Amino acid sequence: MTGGMVEVRWHGRGGQGAVTAAKVLAQAAYLSGWESVTAAPSFGAERRGAPVTASTRMADEPIRVLSQVTTPDVVVVLDDSLTSAVDVAAGLKPGGTVIVNTVDAEFAVPLPEGARLVRADVTGAAQAAGVVVGGQPIVNTAVLGAFAKATGLVTFEAIAEAIAGAFSGSAAERNIEAARIAYECVRE
């Protein structure tokens, strides 16, 4: 049903900015040359701190599916503590990729056969670039750098341009720098 389309599911906690990440990724994918993109939150109510999801789709033809993503090609996990509460790999397509924000270089999650796990210290990248609000590193832009490096589906230049369009002035610069650091710190 979804040939030629890449489906991304985001896992975060309410307030971490998964919805914004999904939307900025869609912008970056469009800038990278994908003909059609969509980004959506999970439909319904959300609570700060509770597990939430969002989705991004990219395709080389008009996207006509509006259902929530249930069989992702790529899963992005903004907070590794979520993996004990949520089956982040649920529905992952064969050969799919799971990207986890973690400081633990050995971090593991149960994955289906043939799936790929990518780790990146995105929180560290956000902290190093000074993307910190109220003492908390904000990971939702930095993670886009890790996504670009891990998947090759979007260019880093497009990520930087999309971030620049979503933030202004020095905030944009810091967020792009965080994405650049996260791009460099991706580990299989």
Next chain:
Amino acid sequence: MTVRIITGNEAAAWGARLARVQVVAAYPITPQSPVVETLSAWVESGEMPAELIAVESEHSAMSVCIGAATAGARAFTATSSNGLAYMTEQIWWAAGARLPLVMCVANRSLAAPWNVLNDQQDSMSVRDAGWVQLYCRDNQEVLDTVVQGYRIAERLNVPVMVCYDGFLLSHTAMPVEVPDAAAVDAFLPPRPQPLQIVDPADPRNIGPVVMADPRRDADGVLRGAYLELRAAHHEALLEALEAVPEVGEAWARATGRPGCGLVAEHRLDDAEIALVAAGSLVTQSTLVADLLREEGLPVGVLGIRCCRPFPAAAVRERLRGVRAALVLDKALSYGYAGPIATDLRAALYGTPDAPAVYGAVCGLGGRDVTPEALAEAARAALADARAGAVERPLAWIGRMAREEAR
């Protein structure tokens, strides 16, 4: 023209901004709220020179729009679900007073029970109120239809309701071509002077009690009463059957995009069965038709963009030669049938070789309408059509078969 990756709500706000709306009055409700949040930010930053009036209810939101439009302003509001229901008294007033408002409805189910998710019961429940009702397939159509809505409304002196599916469009970002302000200004000049001008130097009674029978006015002219006003209103709405496609074509000339008219069609020419729907289901149905075509099943799609006035002649013409129409309603007239199925049956009644009309209800309260479920419903309808079934009981797509004990 700039391509932006924006939600349906943001597209609606862009439409209002490009239409140079002068007064916005609204009360927040999910999933509409981001429309007014976006407009509010633009008004605050000075990017949109409009008066934004925060009111205490949807009833008041429409009341403010009625006042603003009566004074000659271009006014806008947006709502959903129970907000629309609460506004209903004033929805009828705005129409009967022949005010050229545009209102967005981010379609959401009606309570009880509470549910913030999509269906089309809210706007379908006010389809008799005398507004033009347009349903959008995607976010591009949301922006385009808001701007076109003012041109239609100001030409016919009737209000226009722009409906788009909550969450499926309201909260889903996708590429939207945002036209240049100059192109929109050329398409949509400032609002013409109102029919009745509020002027203290020339006092007049607006919205008076009207008697049952015609009476002579102050100049001795015999004037129609309530019934004549209502007949004129009906005739103005019927004029929208010409105005909607003409305005769509003018918009296409102004922006260079294909125009949108009363209906949209997809692979209907040799179709044996047509999926008929309004809103984002039209987009989803075209995907399903293409998948079924790969299986060799002749399926097409008829999208109803304009639900009021109902484009009876257009649907008769487009469905000629089709064995059956499977209508996918996201609303129900409880105790009878889905609203689009009812309208379609009436439109086809008496037409030689009219297709059978099968009614199906889906997506209520946000129930996911998957391509697989739609394909299965289309296959079953095609089998019934080939077997010659003229009538079928209402089908429920995606309904749980039975409750299961643990």
